[in-house]
Amino acid sequence: xxxxxxxxxxxxxxxxxxxxxxxxxxxxxxxxxxxxxxxxxxxxxxxxxxxxxxxxxxxxxxxxxxxxxxxxxxxxxxxxxxxxxxxxxxxxxxxxxxxxxxxxxxxxxxxxxxxxxxxxxxxxxxxxxxxxxxxxxxxxxxxxxxxxxxxxxxxxxxxxxxxxxxxxxxxxxxxxxxxxxxxxxxxxxxxxxxxxxxxxxxxxxxxxxxxxxxxxxxxxxxxxxxxxxxxxxxxxxxxxxxxxxxxxxxxxxxxxxxxxxxxxxxxxxxxxxxx
Amino acid sequence: xxxxxxxxxxxxxxxxxxxxxxxxxxxxxxxxxxxxxxxxxxxxxxxxxxxxxxxxxxxxxxxxxxxxxxxxxxxxxxxxxxxxxxxxxxxxxxxxxxxxxxxxxxxxxxxxxxxxxxxxxxxxxxxxxxxxxxxxxxxxxxxxxxxxxxxxxxxxxxxxxxxxxxxxxxxxxxxxxxxxxxxxxxxxxxxxxxxxxxxxxxxxxxxxxxxxxxxxxxxxxxxxxxxxxxxxxxxxxxxxxxxxxxxxxxxxxxxxxxxxxxxxxxxxxxxxxxxxxxxxxxxxxxxxxxxxxxxxxxxxxxxxxxx
Numbered sequence: 227x228x229x230x231x232x233x234x235x236x237x238x239x240x241x242x243x244x245x246x247x248x249x250x251x252x253x254x255x256x257x258x259x260x261x262x263x264x265x266x267x268x269x270x271x272x273x274x275x276x277x278x279x280x281x282x283x284x285x286x287x288x289x290x291x292x293x294x295x296x297x298x299x300x301x302x303x304x305x306x307x308x309x310x311x312x313x314x315x316x317x318x319x320x321x322x323x324x325x326x327x328x329x330x331x332x333x334x335x336x337x338x339x340x341x342x343x344x345x346x347x348x349x350x351x352x353x354x355x356x357x358x359x360x361x362x363x364x365x366x367x368x369x370x371x372x373x374x375x376x377x378x379x380x381x382x383x384x385x386x387x388x389x390x391x392x393x394x395x396x397x398x399x400x401x402x403x404x405x406x407x408x409x410x411x412x413x414x415x416x417x418x419x420x421x422x423x424x425x426x427x428x429x430x431x432x433x434x435x436x437x438x439x440x441x442x443x444x445x446x447x448x449x450x451x452x453x454x455x456x457x458x459x460x461x462x463x464x465x466x467x468x469x470x471x472x473x474x475x476x477x478x479x480x481x482x483x484x485x486x487x488x489x490x491x492x493x494x495x496x497x498x499x500x501x
Numbered sequence: 502x503x504x505x506x507x508x509x510x511x512x513x514x515x516x517x518x519x520x521x522x523x524x525x526x527x528x529x530x531x532x533x534x535x536x537x538x539x540x541x542x543x544x545x546x547x548x549x550x551x552x553x554x555x556x557x558x559x560x561x562x563x564x565x566x567x568x569x570x571x572x573x574x575x576x577x578x579x580x581x582x583x584x585x586x587x588x589x590x591x592x593x594x595x596x597x598x599x600x601x602x603x604x605x606x607x608x609x610x611x612x613x614x615x616x617x618x619x620x621x622x623x624x625x626x627x628x629x630x631x632x633x634x635x636x637x638x639x640x641x642x643x644x645x646x647x648x649x650x651x652x653x654x655x656x657x658x659x660x661x662x663x664x665x666x667x668x669x670x671x672x673x674x675x676x677x678x679x680x681x682x683x684x685x686x687x688x689x690x691x692x693x694x695x696x697x698x699x700x701x702x703x704x705x706x707x708x709x710x711x712x713x714x715x716x717x718x719x720x721x722x723x724x725x726x727x728x729x730x731x732x733x734x735x736x737x738x739x740x741x742x743x744x745x746x747x748x749x750x751x752x753x754x755x756x757x758x759x760x761x762x763x764x765x766x767x768x769x770x771x772x773x774x775x776x777x778x779x780x781x782x783x784x785x786x787x788x789x790x791x792x793x794x795x796x797x798x799x800x801x802x803x804x805x806x807x808x
Contacts, residue, residue: 246572262594337591341555342590346603
């Protein structure tokens, strides 16, 4: 008979994530979410319309007063064509943030869904990737819908716009990852006011509706730190065709967000659920 | 290799300064139904979570299915079934989907989970509710579904944490019947409970836990023989007729005084009752019953199990 090994007194080399955190089955959570969403399709569909309403109200309505704006490449753009990529970025953000905050919080604290999953071979990384992946898919679907609307309104000026879809997935991934990490720190529904406090000003001020040049330099620096700014600039460059290598820096920004979000979310789930 | 499915030595669990499990030794053999009996806060659930590989141990050693939960958690979890204390069914899914999707978490194929779900719905007597949402099910049905869900991977070891808490008697008996069936099929089960009758009904062997420690171990019958008498005479008195415990002490082997009654431990309850009458005491009611694990617990800890 082999004696069971004792817990080592010396902690193992610090790892980024604990052993056994990943079973490689995150896609099963996508399957679960897809199955569940069949019953909640109305909430799902409503996300398509929000940016379209903004586009109609601001782009067509307000746009008729504003006239033309200088686009990223220097050529002038209609106001609707200017804000449409901003709305595209914002809808990717909103879809991902909603899914990874409200929905995750409910499953974490009330439905104890993740406890049930952790009784199977699934680990915290499967859960984090699966839930963030769903937020990403949802953001991607909204982005596809909105891009089609943009095309129908004649607001796409370049074939580069096709890349706006994968870009929207990256943006959704990044916001989903950070959203889930943030959710793991929330104690009650009151804390969700903080989500609104973070998301709404970004939506309004991170160059969605007007160019960065309206701000004094110091405020420009602040705005340039915001994630939505990078998403908006990326989308606007792609849909107007003003593509240059500097856009990669935006992708770098999101790569960091994704890495930090996934690691933090997995670690927090581990700490919250496996105690 | 030991043939024990679960083997713990000096197993401990600390939460900050509080030690919930303070060094216990446990061996669970293949095929048996093993019980952890004790009041709330005794350390039963903490122990179960460690065995289920969802709570790292703070000290001692633990092997489950011959592996170490600390390093082989996912491999162990693939082969066990867990019925948690609180239902955590997926309320966004139907009854059938709860089983199918859960099976997918174990990596089972679509075809396999479909067949398994049909079989388990039958087992849990929920076939007619298969397409319904989970929320409107009764407590007993939810529990049966949770148990069915825990069987989706054909586990070798089933962990049931307070399986019948909050259920009405009929639902409990139905559930016990299902657990008997599993036992006959050779599924090893570990059950925690604070119900004595449940432990007596289900368990081949059990340990009594109190305050993070094991205070006794054996089969229900052994424990009753060792720590109690064959029969118990329960006496209730009107407050003005209530004697001091000392007046009863001479009549039987042992007397326990509870707020509402006296328990007189004796081999022959009828005779003790006659002697009580002869000594001039006037109990409001007298009941002779067989000893139960409740009496064992009272003897071991000086406290009753359910407050």
